[in-house]
Amino acid sequence: MxxxxxxxxxxxxxxxxxxxxxxxxxxxxxxxxxxxxxxxxxxxxxxxxxxAGRDALVRALEDLGIRECEAALDAARLDEDTAREAVRRLVAEIESAAGLLAFLYSENQLFEGEERHEGWARLDARIAAVFRRGQESGEFRIDLTPAWLTEALYGLIASGAWAVAEGRVAANDFHHMIVELLLGGALRREES
Amino acid sequence: MxxxxxxxxxxxxxxxxxxxxxxxxxxxxxxxxxxxxxxxxxxxxxxxxxxAGRDALVRALEDLGIRECEAALDAARLDEDTAREAVRRLVAEIESAAGLLAFLYSENQLFEGEERHEGWARLDARIAAVFRRGQESGEFRIDLTPAWLTEALYGLIASGAWAVAEGRVAANDFHHMIVELLLGGALRREES
DNA sequence: ACCATATGAGACATCAATGTCTCACCCGAA
DNA sequence: TTCGGGTGAGACATTGATGTCTCATATGGT
Known part of the structure; x- marks a missing residue:
């Protein structure tokens, strides 16, 4: 056989x-x-x-990206600890898939009329849930919607991946730059 | 005549x-x-x-986008007030060009080997200067480089434009979502 | 009314990427 | 060694977008 x-x-x-x-x-x-x-x-x-063709290849890449993202979400244990720590782990785990994610993120803009892969909705929901948990626990501000924070996370990961690829940001700073901007923003803080 | x-x-x-x-x-x-x-x-x-062709059209769009960005930077008077207020004005002024900017942002990923339009470097420098000013005045944290903050601003604008286009974020929230995330991050603050 | 110019419609060649096919070749298994 | 499946190389038709051309028409100024 x-x-x-x-x-x-x-x-x-x-x-x-x-x-x-x-x-x-x-x-x-x-x-x-x-x-x-x-x-x-x-x-x-x-x-x-x-x-079978280019479409099939891109679809397969989409599946791969979604699988890697879901694996990253699993490994990040989003339900444990504080929400901010969960987000930190999430970015750390997802970093290795950032390049692929950036490609798919820009490619998704092309999926004009067609329906999106259901996997994205699942991922969106899981990520948004972390932000919602943070809001309900009082950790995160409530004027930024979980949907927007999720979207922004994707955008920052793509931006980070491209910035690293073009040498505008050091690869070692990837995690710190994204997490700190997403959680803390650009303004200085008095508290820790 | x-x-x-x-x-x-x-x-x-x-x-x-x-x-x-x-x-x-x-x-x-x-x-x-x-x-x-x-x-x-x-x-x-x-x-x-x-x-003359598709290339020429995209180049013309790039010129238009750069012109609109430069006009937005001019109107935002980036040298006045606190840096954070300057950033707020910048996002407000650039909002009308966000869609075009998002298109050019993803299109730029295609400019593989070719050299980028010099205008982008000028824009990058002007935007990065605001963040640097904020750092030097103590307003902004110093562990996030001006180059990264600039890159992140582009990314958030593109993400915001797409999120609005797909109905995931209300158009009215565009400015608030971007500015607040960029400046303040997702965490709650004790101070104002 | 007359004329110049810009436009719209369409035909046409070109070009690049794709998808399909054939055939010779290599390499592992029997 | 022999056989069979996987592979590489290349030919080929197809498709979709592009760039170029012509010509009839509309429009605006004289």
């Missing part, structure tokens, strides 16, 4: 291709199937055998 | 076409030249007579 063996190898390959594509498309979102294939070290024919 | 008369009308037309294109491309960044022409109420031929 060589099928299972090959099936396994295919899965590895598929994942490798997916991550190469993510890395490339994060930098150049208009990359050709040719370029994607070359970046993954395979031929265009093989790429096409694994992903 | 009908040249001057026509020249003037052309300028009006050109501006109208430019703003229609901005409005359309903000919503659908992959819109066809056909769609752009239709949105402006002219034929593709005429559109082509005014802008």
């Amino acid at each position: 060589s099928h299972m063996v090959y099936g396994c190898l295919m899965a590895i390959d598929r994942d490798h291709v997916l991550r190469s594509a993510a890395a490339l498309l994060t930098r150049k979102s208009t990359a050709t199937m040719d370029e994607v294939a070359k970046a993954a070290g395979i031929s265009r024919a093989t790429l096409h055998r694994q992903f | 009908s040249h001057m008369v026509y020249g003037c009308l052309m300028a009006i037309d050109r501006d109208h076409v430019l703003r229609s294109a901005a409005a359309l491309l903000t919503r659908k960044s992959t819109a066809t030249m056909d769609e752009v022409a239709k949105a402006a109420g002219i034929s593709r031929a005429t559109l082509h007579r005014q802008f």
